[in-house]
Amino acid sequence: xxxxxxxxxxxxxxxxxxxxxxxxxxxxxxxxxxxxRQIHSQGPQYIIHGLKNNETNEMxxxxxxxxxxxxxxxxxxxxxxxxxxYYCIVRVEVGGQNFVFGPGTRLSVLP
Amino acid sequence: xxxxxxxxxxxxxxxxxxxxxxxxxxMNHEYMSWYRQDPGLGLRQxxxxxxxxxxxxxxVPEGYKVSRKEKRxxxxxxxxxxxxxxxxxxCASSSGGGTTEAFFGQGTRLTVV
Numbered sequence: 001x002x003x004x005x006x007x008x009x010x011x012x013x014x015x016x017x018x019x020x021x022x023x024x025x026x027x028x029x030x031x032x033x034x035x036x037r038q039i040h041s042q043g044p045q046y047i048i049h050g051l052k053n054n055e056t057n058e059m060x061x062x063x064x065x066x067x068x069x070x071x072x073x074x075x076x077x078x079x080x081x082x083x084x085x086y087y088c089i090v091r092v093e094v095g096g097q098n099f100v101f102g103p104g105t106r107l108s109v110l111p
Numbered sequence: 112x113x114x115x116x117x118x119x120x121x122x123x124x125x126x127x128x129x130x131x132x133x134x135x136x137x138m139n140h141e142y143m144s145w146y147r148q149d150p151g152l153g154l155r156q157x158x159x160x161x162x163x164x165x166x167x168x169x170x171v172p173e174g175y176k177v178s179r180k181e182k183r184x185x186x187x188x189x190x191x192x193x194x195x196x197x198x199x200x201x202c203a204s205s206s207g208g209g210t211t212e213a214f215f216g217q218g219t220r221l222t223v224v
Contacts, residue, residue, distance in 0.1 A: 034212075046212035049212065
């Protein structure tokens, strides 16, 4: 699986959009981009995933660049409860369903 | 409600005393796996299972065993726990395929003294 690079930490004001970047310059054509988050020491929570098109769901939007070498997770109206570590993961279908979690980005939503 | 349930949530044990952490999912998922999370090292996969009676090693399998006798259950066994197995453990399940999300349990915090 390709490696990802994320900033170690970010701050965002409550009510504003949080834009979390991720670089995955060695991504392969059949690898998807996934985003998870972990609040405190709870189990990681799925947010969104995509292959090449931008995606949106009730939690967030995922913007993937045309060359697929980077992506941005957007939380449109961040709340204090969105404070968490956010993980960007790229993966293909492999036996074992291994998600390789890097250090992620620690997002702090400030009042 | 779709969920992955781990038990216990917290456990303190002594070196060498065998223990089992249970994991159960109610989504009829084929894939299940165990991760451990340590400060500075992130989440690392211990073992995984692609279906009943099919298990394989992940990245850090030493000192652990697993079994998959039923589709819903995937227990993690520490035959002789050591202090370096003190960690936060997560069980995960998914239905398979590269585009499916994984559901994680709430974690088991294990301390081996």
